[in-house]
């Protein structure tokens with residue numbers, strides 16, 4: 001996978017947990033940088049036609065996604081049941097522990113219905129564990145429940161353990177205004193794109209895809225919701241609006 005066609009220098013300016021401090025908090029440096037900027041913390045009142053975007057709320061990083069989506073003008077709802085799922089125009093699969101979220105999806109009877117809605121065109125944004133869940137294949141021997149939908153093979157914990165987590169500014173294809181502030185927390189990465197015609201690689205770190213899109217499915221290896229930089233959520237809300245949701 002060549003990084004040559006991507007803007008900027010992927011992965012530049014890493015701040016690792018170890019290097020920064022023992023008390024590193026994901027996104028803290030970047031949030032601090034944004035604080036005080038006009039609009040950094042403003043929620044947009046959703047118009048009545050705003051799409052209703054669900055955040056899967058079985059386990060993981062739910063609240064920050066709800067806020068980031070509302071700041072981009074979406075209406076939001078927590079999804080825990082089939083009824084919740086049926087009512088949304090789009091879905092976010094948050095970060096957390098992909099094994100746990102996958103098992104809970106199965107136990108709550110949501111795994112097949114989420115897949116069925118994706119087949120019907122549901123836009124889905126997966127972040128970190130959510131990217132793992134949206135992958136068609138994992139680079140590991142042990143099976144775990146996956147939603148699938150993006151033709152990639154993904155490796156969990158590809159950047160190391162919790163102490164190897166880092167914040168960075170990442171150029172993302174299609175996002176204007178400079179690199180995006182993001183946090184990699186025990187993050188996965190895409191090891192192989194299985195269908196190069198279907199999958200767009202929007203960003204890479206060290207030559208590996210970390211933002212991919214296939215049709216209405218968007219996935220990031222990192223957490224875009226903890227830094228206060230809402231541009232990836234805005235991109236997704238735009239995808240949802242374009243899909244008619």
Ligand code: GLN
Nearest residue numbers: 095096097098128129186
């Ligand atoms: N390492 C986790 C997993 O394998 C993902 C971490 C995250 O979502 N921050 O599921």
